[in-house]
Amino acid sequence: MRRLPVYLLLDTSGSMTGEPIEAVKNGVQVMISSLRQNPQAIETAFISIISFDSTAKQLVPLTDLASFQMVDIKASGTTNLGEALKLVATCIDTEVAKTTPEQKGDWKPLVFIMTDGIPTDDWQIGLEEFKKRKTAFTVACAAGASADTNVLKQITENVVSLDTADSQSIAKFFTWVTASIGVTSTKVEDAGKEITGLSELPPPPSELNIVV
Amino acid sequence: MSYLDNFSNKTGMSTKSVESIITPGKIYPYVDNGEPMRGGMKDVYFAPDKSYVVAFYRDEQDYNTKERLRKIVTQYYDNFFNREHGDYYKELYCWPTDMVEANKKVGLIVPAYNKNFFFKKGYATSEGIKGKEKQGLWFASSKFRNKQFPLRLDESELGTWLSFFQVNVKIARGVKRLHAAGLAHSDLSYKNVLVDPVSRAATIIDIDGLVVPGLFPPDVIGTADFIAPEVLATKHLDLHDVNRKHANRTTDLHALAVMIYMYLLYRHPLKGGKVNDLDTEKDDLLSMGEKALFIEHPTDLSNRPKAGQLSKSALPWADVDKIPYTVTGPYLKKLFDEAFITGLHHPNLRPNADTWEQALLKTTDLMQPCSNKQCDQKWFVFDNTAAPKCPFCGTPVKGTVPVLDLYYQFRPTVWQPENHRLMVYNNQYLFQWHVNRHVIRNERLTAEQKVPVGYFTFHNGKWVLVNQKLTSLKDVTENKEIPVGTMVDITDGKKLLLSNEEGGRVVMVTMANNPQTPKQA
Numbered sequence: 203m204r205r206l207p208v209y210l211l212l213d214t215s216g217s218m219t220g221e222p223i224e225a226v227k228n229g230v231q232v233m234i235s236s237l238r239q240n241p242q243a244i245e246t247a248f249i250s251i252i253s254f255d256s257t258a259k260q261l262v263p264l265t266d267l268a269s270f271q272m273v274d275i276k277a278s279g280t281t282n283l284g285e286a287l288k289l290v291a292t293c294i295d296t297e298v299a300k301t302t303p304e305q306k307g308d309w310k311p312l313v314f315i316m317t318d319g320i321p322t323d324d325w326q327i328g329l330e331e332f333k334k335r336k337t338a339f340t341v342a343c344a345a346g347a348s349a350d351t352n353v354l355k356q357i358t359e360n361v362v363s364l365d366t367a368d369s370q371s372i373a374k375f376f377t378w379v380t381a382s383i384g385v386t387s388t389k390v391e392d393a394g395k396e397i398t399g400l401s402e403l404p405p406p407p408s409e410l411n412i413v414v
Numbered sequence: 415m416s417y418l419d420n421f422s423n424k425t426g427m428s429t430k431s432v433e434s435i436i437t438p439g440k441i442y443p444y445v446d447n448g449e450p451m452r453g454g455m456k457d458v459y460f461a462p463d464k465s466y467v468v469a470f471y472r473d474e475q476d477y478n479t480k481e482r483l484r485k486i487v488t489q490y491y492d493n494f495f496n497r498e499h500g501d502y503y504k505e506l507y508c509w510p511t512d513m514v515e516a517n518k519k520v521g522l523i524v525p526a527y528n529k530n531f532f533f534k535k536g537y538a539t540s541e542g543i544k545g546k547e548k549q550g551l552w553f554a555s556s557k558f559r560n561k562q563f564p565l566r567l568d569e570s571e572l573g574t575w576l577s578f579f580q581v582n583v584k585i586a587r588g589v590k591r592l593h594a595a596g597l598a599h600s601d602l603s604y605k606n607v608l609v610d611p612v613s614r615a616a617t618i619i620d621i622d623g624l625v626v627p628g629l630f631p632p633d634v635i636g637t638a639d640f641i642a643p644e645v646l647a648t649k650h651l652d653l654h655d656v657n658r659k660h661a662n663r664t665t666d667l668h669a670l671a672v673m674i675y676m677y678l679l680y681r682h683p684l685k686g687g688k689v690n691d692l693d694t695e696k697d698d699l700l701s702m703g704e705k706a707l708f709i710e711h712p713t714d715l716s717n718r719p720k721a722g723q724l725s726k727s728a729l730p731w732a733d734v735d736k737i738p739y740t741v742t743g744p745y746l747k748k749l750f751d752e753a754f755i756t757g758l759h760h761p762n763l764r765p766n767a768d769t770w771e772q773a774l775l776k777t778t779d780l781m782q783p784c785s786n787k788q789c790d791q792k793w794f795v796f797d798n799t800a801a802p803k804c805p806f807c808g809t810p811v812k813g814t815v816p817v818l819d820l821y822y823q824f825r826p827t828v829w830q831p832e833n834h835r836l837m838v839y840n841n842q843y844l845f846q847w848h849v850n851r852h853v854i855r856n857e858r859l860t861a862e863q864k865v866p867v868g869y870f871t872f873h874n875g876k877w878v879l880v881n882q883k884l885t886s887l888k889d890v891t892e893n894k895e896i897p898v899g900t901m902v903d904i905t906d907g908k909k910l911l912l913s914n915e916e917g918g919r920v921v922m923v924t925m926a927n928n929p930q931t932p933k934q935a
Contacts, residue, residue, distance in 0.1 A: 204694065204698070235542065238542050238543075238565060239542055239543050239546060241549060241551040241552050241555065241558070242551060244557070244558075244565055245551075245555060245557065267565070268563060268564040268565045269564065300692075301689060301691075301692050301693065301694050301697055302689070302692070303689055303692070304689065304720075305687075305689065305720075305723060306687075306689055306694070306697065306723075307694050308694070309694060310694065310695075381452075
């Protein structure tokens with residue numbers, strides 16, 4: 203019933219080109235496949251991916267683990283973190299069900315932010331919007347030496363940093379995100395039977411041979 | 415004195431060793447690759463041959479906890495396993511066998527899980543969980559058995575509905591034995607019980623949280639879904655507040671009832687449609703705590719799951735109209751009522767583990783194989799109606815079904831019903847525990863008592879009981895002895911004396927689903 207929404211805000215600016223962006227893609231894949239081995243996570247966790255470079259885009263809307271499919275991401279442009287914060291606020295409004303007298307709502311979302319640089323937009327406007335939404339926790343990860351932890355600390359008190367933005371460090375970050383989702387889904391609720399709807403039916407066959 | 419001689423080795427694969435603090439000189443090697451499996455409180459390392467694990471507590475433990483652990487691996491270990499039926503109990507638990515200490519960190523030596531508790535195949539459509547542990551939740555949630563769900567379990571992993579009765583019997587026996595020793599598990603849940611419906615086995619793990627009499631209880635509240643309402647309702651109070659409710663035998667009994675319900679119906683008995691607060695966290699706390707209400711309460715319907723809010727992948731089990739808890743039969747219905755209605759907020763009224771065990775076993779005597787080979791459940795509890803059918807696939811029962819009601823001698827010539835009924839199916843066996851009321855069907859049965867004494871079969875158009883071992887079987891209706899190696903017709907109204915020994919029972923036959931003489935069984 204109750205879903206645990208998880209938003210991943212990933213920096214796809216030009217500085218992520220090469221090893222870092224490949225590591226992020228790989229990190230998401232490994233995270234999904236390892237969460238798919240965790241029955242609690244399958245029961246509750248729903249994942250969304252938001253990328254930010256010169257614009258912010260929700261690449262994957264809030265999706266259950268069984269049907270999650272990663273899309274290709276490319277690194278280019280600037281670091282519009284503020285826009286991403288504003289976008290995640292809008293997504294929370296539209297995607298996370300509120301408890302009403304008739305229906306049990308979702309759990310408060312978990313938000314993970316990863317960036318390797320300094321925001322290039324007016325990030326404080328975005329932050330203001332974001333702060334109006336309730337989250338279970340928000341974690342910001344500063345990947346590599348160019349990331350500004352001071353900015354991130356204004357977004358959340360939970361800031362972690364990776365010395366380098368190489369594949370090994372980024373993989374570790376995703377391992378940790380995976381563990382956090384696993385632990386939280388266990389803690390909040392163990393046997394929710396959330397709505398997954400039609401999207402989880404297998405795709406229709408590409409060709410039908412029907413003899414009439 | 416015990417410590418690790420090479421504990422300080424940095425990363426990389428290395429074999430280390432640690433010494434028992436119970437038996438000085440006893441050394442346990444283990445492999446440290448720098449990344450142990452991390453549990454809630456412990457780091458777990460495998461033995462080089464994987465026959466055991468060493469589980470170190472990450473934090474330093476106080477005197478009280480160490481004493482508790484010491485008792486668990488010594489006194490209670492001996493009481494449980496180094497005596498009669500000890501081997502049987504070894505299968506029901508993964509019990510720590512020794513205690514070690516290194517660098518002020520205590521650890522436990524725990525045997526590796528049996529092979530049957532790892533997935534042979536896992537998912538139907540991928541290798542994702544092949545070789546992983548069969549944590550109970552895989553089998554307590556309807557999703558993983560829904561044919562439309564991409565991450566469903568392979569059919570070869572699911573067992574039949576009957577398997578889950580046997581799995582539940584094992585769990586109930588495990589809990590019964592703990593409680594008989596004055597212990598409480600304190601964190602029974604589908605995370606702490608491994609389940610294998612294929613071999614019909616279950617084993618209770620995480621024994622180190624046991625509440626031991628005379629010592630302070632461990633500081634755990636339990637696993638969400640299984641925490642008793644009174645514990646949740648008082649968890650805001652200080653740990654030492656007299657009104658704060660802690661894990662004990664009766665909270666185990668709540669968890670046990672929830673688990674049995676979930677393994678038979680693949681849904682949670684308290685998670686329904688009722689909203690108790692507009693704040694999600696508060697609502698959850700109230701709905702599982704102070705305001706907990708059985709979703710199938712017969713008169714208060716306010717927590718029934720709302721049809722429009724059910725996930726497709728949770729169907730059909732999430733739909734209490736389609737599969738009500740009464741499909742589990744009269745004995746279990748009564749216990750579910752006691753656990754989730756009368757006893758939900760009155761811990762002392764909860765059925766004990768022994769009662770669950772007996773009700774589960776008696777219910778297996780009411781079960782019939784489904785004649786539909788495609789039926790997912792394969793077995794069902796006979797519903798006692800004039801037009802009986804499998805409640806899961808809807809296949810009607812074909813032909814007559816003999817119903818045997820068991821009676822015991824109350825005083826000479828006066829026989830009273832036992833409230834125990836045996837539904838006959840083709841090639842079903844009759845056992846000593848049906849024949850004599852002094853033979854109790856539990857883990858103490860001898861090998862001889864597990865051998866059938868007769869069987870029922872549909873032969874030449876009629877039902878018969880073939881006598882294999884009963885030396886004083888008598889057809890009371892016809893006043894005729896039925897010697898070993900012969901058979902007796904099973905017909906409507908017939909009375910059979912199964913044994914003339916002390917405790918021997920009489921059975922009375924009623925033919926159900928009888929087209930000639932329609933009659934309520």
